[in-house]
Amino acid sequence: MNRQKSSYKPLSENSAIALAVRLNLFPAGSDLHCREIGDGNLNLVFHIADKSSDKGFIIKQALPYAKVVGESWPLSLDRARIESSALQKQAETVPALVPRVYYTDDSLAVTVMEDLSHLKISRTGLIGGENYPLLSEHIGEFLAKTLFYSSDFALEPSAKKELVKKFTNPDLCKITEDLVFTDPFFDHDTNDFEEELRADVEALWADTELKLETAKLKRKFLTEADALIHGDLHTGSIFASDTETKVIDPEFAYVGPLGFDIGQFIGNLLLNSLSKPSQEQESLFQHIDTTWEVFQREFSKSWERDSLEVFTRTEGYLQHVLTKAFEDAVGFAGCEIIRRTIGLAHVADLDGIADKNRRIQAKQQALALGTALIKERTSITQTKQLRSYFAQVAAS
C-alpha cells in the first residue's frame, strides 16, 4: 500500500479515472467508465469499472464539510484516515466481513476499495422485505472479533494505548455526542419531528429519570475506552445479500464502550420492526437473538483462547463483562431509537411509512420503546425480553 503526499483537491470523474490508471488498478488499455454515486453530503464516491469486464473499484474521498438538510458545516478530512485504518484493522480479524482496501492517501482523503455493488444496503433490503438469513450470524461475529481483539483483554497495554491515540476522532464523536446523546433530549433546533408528536416529545424532554439515565450512557460514550468500535453500525452501514455481509463506513471509529455497536445494530433492527406488520416482526427479533448469541459465543471463544489479561481466568469475570456490555447495549439501542425518530437524522424505516396515522403511531411507539430500554436496561438481561417490551408499547 502506497501513501503519497499531495495536497487536497476534490476528485472529478476524470481525475478519479486518472488516479485509477496511475495506480495500475486495471490492465493497460482498459476502457474505463466512472460514475459518482455518493449522496454528496459527506463524501464523493466514484465507481470505476472496465467496460469490457465486471471488474470495478470504489474510490471514496472525504469532503471537507458535512451537508445535512441543507446546512453545511466543516468536518475534518482526518476521518478518511480513520475510516481506512479501521477497515484495515477490522480486516485483521474479520476479513470476509469488510470491503478490502487497496490504496489510501490521507492527504487526498482518498481510499480505494472493493466494489460491493452486487450487494444491497441492508436497511433498504429489510424495508423491502428481504430477510438476509446470515446477517445476524455475520454481525455477531464482526462484533465479537473486532471488539475482543482491540480490547485490553487481548492487547498488550501499550498497544491498546497506541490504538486509543491513533483512533482519536473528535469531530465524528462530537456528532454522536450531540445528535444521539444530547439534542433529542432537549428542545434543540437540530431536532426534527411531526407536529403530531409534540406532546410525546415534550413529555420526553420533561422526563428527568430518562435524562439522568441518558446522561450516564453519554458519559460511557465519552469516557469508557473498551475497544475499537465501528461507531455507526446501523443497517445503512451494512451491505448484504443472502450469503454475504460487508460492514462499511467506519469513519466514526474510536476506542469506546463495548456495548455501543451492539446497541446501535439492535436499535436499528427494532426500528425496522416498528415499521412492519406484526407477523413480519418475529424474523427481526430472531436476528436480534442471533446477534447476541453469536456475539457471546465468539467473544467467549476468543476470551478462552487469546486473552493476555491474567484476570480473564478468574471465575465470573467473563460473565460480568458480557452482562455489562448487554446492559449498556440495551441503553444505547434506546438512544438510537429515540434520536432516529425525533433527532436530526431519521431512518427510512419509519419516515417511509406512507400512511400518516400509522407513521405517527409507529413513531410514538418508538419513543416509548426507546424510553423503556434506557430506563429499564438493568432489568433486561436477555434478548427474548425485548419482545415483551415491544409488545407493551405496541399495545399502548
Added chain:
Amino acid sequence: MNRQKSSYKPLSENSAIALAVRLNLFPAGSDLHCREIGDGNLNLVFHIADKSSDKGFIIKQALPYAKVVGESWPLSLDRARIESSALQKQAETVPALVPRVYYTDDSLAVTVMEDLSHLKISRTGLIGGENYPLLSEHIGEFLAKTLFYSSDFALEPSAKKELVKKFTNPDLCKITEDLVFTDPFFDHDTNDFEEELRADVEALWADTELKLETAKLKRKFLTEADALIHGDLHTGSIFASDTETKVIDPEFAYVGPLGFDIGQFIGNLLLNSLSKPSQEQESLFQHIDTTWEVFQREFSKSWERDSLEVFTRTEGYLQHVLTKAFEDAVGFAGCEIIRRTIGLAHVADLDGIADKNRRIQAKQQALALGTALIKERTSITQTKQLRSYFAQVAAS
C-alpha cells in the same frame, strides 16, 4: 519557559550548576552550592542554592531506568514531559498546591522547579506523629479541582480528547497495572512479604470473589478516561507543613478514573492508621472525612458554576457521579493497602513497626481491611463507615 533541543545525558552536580547559570536562575556572581538529594532509583534530584541567601531551586532529571530492590529495568524518559506537563496543568487550577515549574527540557528530561525543602514529606511526618491540620482540606481541594477541570464536565470534548493523547503514559501505567492491580493477587515473584504472612497471602490468592472484584477495578484503571489524575497520590508524594501542602511527582499522570487518586490517598491514611495506637487513629479518620467532604463540596461548586456539559443540570446526575467516584475510591484504597503490604513497593508506616509481632499483626489487619474495602465497596457510602471496618479488622 524555554524548551531547547539537546540530547540526553545525566547531569552531574557541576553540570547542574552550569545549567542553573545558563538559565540565569541566580544573580550573576552568586556563589552556588549543589547537592544531589534523590534516592537514585528513578530520578536525579539536584538542590542548588546560593550560599549567601535562602534562595534555591530543584533540578529534577529522569533516569532512563528504574531501580527497585537491586533490579533495574528501562523506563521511558517521556515521564519527565508527563510530570512537568501535569504540574503545569495542575497549576492552572490549584497553583498554591503544586511546586512551581520554571523551566523544562524534554530531551534532557529535566524540570527546574520550586525548592520545597522547608517542607517535609507527609508520610515521614505522619509516621513521626505530626498531624498537618490542613492536609486533608488541601488535598480535597486538589482532588476536586484537578479532576473536575480536566473532565468532560468542564472541557470541550475535543480538548478532553487532546488531553487523553497528551497524557498517554504506557510505561508508568504499566507499573500500576502490574504492581497495584495484578501481581499481589497472584503468586508472582515481584511480591515481597514476611514468611509469617504466607497463610494470609495464600488465602488471598485463593479468594475468587476478591480477584473478580479486583479485576473490575483494574478494568476501570485501564479503560475509564474520566479526568487527568495524579496517578500516584500517596503520602510520600505530598510535601507538608502545618500551613502548606504541595503535591509533587505526578509522573504517573494520565486520564483515568475519578476515584483513583482519592482512593490512593485514603488508602495511605489507613495504612498510617494501622501503624498507630488506637488513640492516635481518630485524627487520621478525620483527615479521611475532611478529604471527602472538601472534595464533594468543591467538586459540586465547580459543577454548578463551570460545567459545559448540559446534562450537569439534570437532577441526580451530580450525586450519581459522586457516588460512583466514592465507591471506586474505596475499592482502589483496598488495592493500595494490599499492594503496599505484600507487593513490591512497601510503605515505611508498616515496615517501620519495630516489634515484629505487632508488625505482622498490622499487616494481617491491612490484608483483611484491603480485602473488605474491595469486596464491600458498594456497601460503603460514607467515610464514617470506614471506622467500623477498621475496628472489625483490628478486633479479629
